[in-house]
Amino acid sequence: MNRIQLIALICAAFGAATPSMAQKAPKTDVQALVNQYIAASFLPGEGQDLSRLKQDETIQACNQYRDNPPDKVAAAINEREAKTIKYPDGGKLMGDWKSGEKLYAGGFGMRIGRIEPDPPARQKGGNGGNCYACHAADPKEIAFGTLGPSLTGYGKLRGTGDDIIKYTYDKIYNAQAFSACSQMPRMGYHGILRPEQIADIVAYLISPDSPVNK
Numbered sequence: 001m002n003r004i005q006l007i008a009l010i011c012a013a014f015g016a017a018t019p020s021m022a023q024k025a026p027k028t029d030v031q032a033l034v035n036q037y038i039a040a041s042f043l044p045g046e047g048q049d050l051s052r053l054k055q056d057e058t059i060q061a062c063n064q065y066r067d068n069p070p071d072k073v074a075a076a077i078n079e080r081e082a083k084t085i086k087y088p089d090g091g092k093l094m095g096d097w098k099s100g101e102k103l104y105a106g107g108f109g110m111r112i113g114r115i116e117p118d119p120p121a122r123q124k125g126g127n128g129g130n131c132y133a134c135h136a137a138d139p140k141e142i143a144f145g146t147l148g149p150s151l152t153g154y155g156k157l158r159g160t161g162d163d164i165i166k167y168t169y170d171k172i173y174n175a176q177a178f179s180a181c182s183q184m185p186r187m188g189y190h191g192i193l194r195p196e197q198i199a200d201i202v203a204y205l206i207s208p209d210s211p212v213n214k
Helices: 003-013 019-024 030-040 057-064 071-082 097-105 120-125 154-158 162-173 195-206
Strands: none
Touching: 057 071, 097 195, 154 162, 154 195, 162 195
């Protein structure tokens, strides 16, 4: 396949091709071709976690419907993903907000490839959530992303009841249990954060002592 054919194929896949371009595009399984190119972009080797390239049933469905699945498919995703949620030993869903603050701002947030050896800070603390890349939280923080809603005043606005604590924990663990094809990473499901770490972030968002709620 030459460059022009590949461009035509990609454009046709996204509905952007002209009729003449679409006619020149070979009849190819677009998703299979995309998977092939993605797989070829990452080479096996020390420190490489290629397991993250494998698409589970949920990701395949979201790709098929371009993150806008029909209601029946979305409901199936919610039900399936809710079953994956696991809780800390002892069932305590509110941990240490100070540890949660560090995890919230931890920028490692899981990677496909790693530079070995890892920095000492990461060896001690493990993955962070990289949450600030999408959400504002501490009102004093000036660097944060806006892809997700602001979480400033989260606990002050929503309260500290058991229902909101559990909802917050579940949402961080696996957002697709609530919103099919959510852009939020499935933090617990993918092992980016351990259950105890998620409980710490819950405390950071909800605790009245946390700077988020000052």
